[in-house]
Amino acid sequence: MGFEIVSLRARDIEQAHALIHKVIRNHPSYSPEARRFWESYYTPAVLRKHLHDTNWMFLVARQDGKVVGFTDIMWFEGGVTRSDWTIVDPCYRGHGIGHALMRAKLAVARKRGCHKIIADSIVGNTEGERLLKSSGFKKLARLRDYWFHQDYQLWEKQL
Numbered sequence: 001m002g003f004e005i006v007s008l009r010a011r012d013i014e015q016a017h018a019l020i021h022k023v024i025r026n027h028p029s030y031s032p033e034a035r036r037f038w039e040s041y042y043t044p045a046v047l048r049k050h051l052h053d054t055n056w057m058f059l060v061a062r063q064d065g066k067v068v069g070f071t072d073i074m075w076f077e078g079g080v081t082r083s084d085w086t087i088v089d090p091c092y093r094g095h096g097i098g099h100a101l102m103r104a105k106l107a108v109a110r111k112r113g114c115h116k117i118i119a120d121s122i123v124g125n126t127e128g129e130r131l132l133k134s135s136g137f138k139k140l141a142r143l144r145d146y147w148f149h150q151d152y153q154l155w156e157k158q159l
């Protein structure tokens with residue numbers, strides 16, 4: 001069975017949260033401090049609180065009756081938005097789910113009138129960089145001593 005990209009539903013919050021935590025907790029590029037921060041960024045309470053927030057949207061990939069991917073998008077004034085995390089369960093990677101989540105996110109941003117999306121990726125995250133590059137993002141600069149004193153790459157894409 002293939003996957004589908006849908007909006008996060010209340011009953012899938014626990015599964016989405018478990019996936020996000022599993023991936024962030026084991027991500028080799030982030031310092032322990034950064035992992036602790038990102039784990040606390042997406043708690044079930046935060047996901048629940050913003051589920052119907054018109055300025056924040058959570059998308060998930062569902063396959064085999066479970067949540068296997070996650071991404072989110074937030075709107076800012078002035079037509080510029082920021083691509084936050086895109087996460088796929090390690091067992092389901094390399095089959096186009098990451099790209100499909102990104103495509104869905106870009107479509108939502110365009111629909112909301114955004115003309116530009118920006119992203120940052122931690123240096124050393126080759127899978128993250130690959131996803132951004134093949135989704136049409138252009139690398140702008142290296143951000144030294146950025147979040148939690150780690151180096152990042154800054155990206156942008158015209159929508």
Ligand SMILES: CC(C)(COP(=O)(O)OP(=O)(O)OC[C@H]1O[C@@H](n2cnc3c(N)ncnc32)[C@H](O)[C@@H]1OP(=O)(O)O)[C@@H](O)C(=O)NCCC(=O)NCCS
Binds near residue numbers: 084086094095098121
């Ligand atoms: C980055 C991440 C989301 C990518 O997820 P993914 O589902 O493996 O992504 P995709 O399968 O769409 O694309 C990965 C590669 O597999 C290839 N691929 C796509 N469909 C495929 C298929 N059916 N069979 C084999 N390979 C395929 C793609 O071509 C792509 O390579 P390319 O980018 O050079 O074109 C995933 O590695 C991840 O969760 N990483 C940890 C979290 C993270 O660091 N996120 C990014 C920063 S926020």
